[in-house]
Amino acid sequence: MGNSKGKIQESVEKPCRVNGKRDSKGRWKCTELRICLGCHREMSKDCFSTSGKTASGSIHYRSRCKKCYAEQQSILRDENRDKYREYWRKFHSNHREERNQQLRDYRKKIRQRGLDALGGKCVYCGRTNPKVLTFGHIKNDGNEHRRRMKHPDAVYRDWDKKGWPKDEVELQCYNYNLGGSCD
Numbered sequence: 001m002g003n004s005k006g007k008i009q010e011s012v013e014k015p016c017r018v019n020g021k022r023d024s025k026g027r028w029k030c031t032e033l034r035i036c037l038g039c040h041r042e043m044s045k046d047c048f049s050t051s052g053k054t055a056s057g058s059i060h061y062r063s064r065c066k067k068c069y070a071e072q073q074s075i076l077r078d079e080n081r082d083k084y085r086e087y088w089r090k091f092h093s094n095h096r097e098e099r100n101q102q103l104r105d106y107r108k109k110i111r112q113r114g115l116d117a118l119g120g121k122c123v124y125c126g127r128t129n130p131k132v133l134t135f136g137h138i139k140n141d142g143n144e145h146r147r148r149m150k151h152p153d154a155v156y157r158d159w160d161k162k163g164w165p166k167d168e169v170e171l172q173c174y175n176y177n178l179g180g181s182c183d
């Protein structure tokens, strides 16, 4: 009996480290009270969690009780999670937009270089409207070339790198390119 009583006292005694006092029934009572910044209730210090020590070496208590502190932390975590999510969502969408624009500009530039290098008109009918002009494989090796390059863009890149060789590529209007005749 006396043994178990000692145990209980020990466990009750433990949480309160400052200015503890036993009440009339012998229960440990904390006499130093603090007001929680969260719920504004007055509570004994052992209701507050600690975080390290102050400069003077005493225990530093948080300004919120354990419950309010936990709540605050969980709210902050949620807010941060949302902030991160929003940040990355924006980053990716801006980035994608930027990247697409770069690709469009790049394709336009290569296409313009090709048009300039190859005379700017269909070699069969002389149409000069750049909107109806396309690049055709002279040696009828289009499929093979596309397969070798693995990506449609790479075909144009390859010609661009080689300086638009006139024995490989020529300007054609879409009519000729699709139907073999300019009409």
Ligand SMILES: [Zn+2]
Pocket: 036, 037, 038, 039, 040, 041, 064, 065, 066, 067, 068, 069
């Ligand atoms: Zn509180």
Ligand SMILES: [Zn+2]
Pocket: 122, 123, 124, 125, 126, 127, 172, 173, 174, 175, 176, 181, 182
């Ligand atoms: Zn033509």
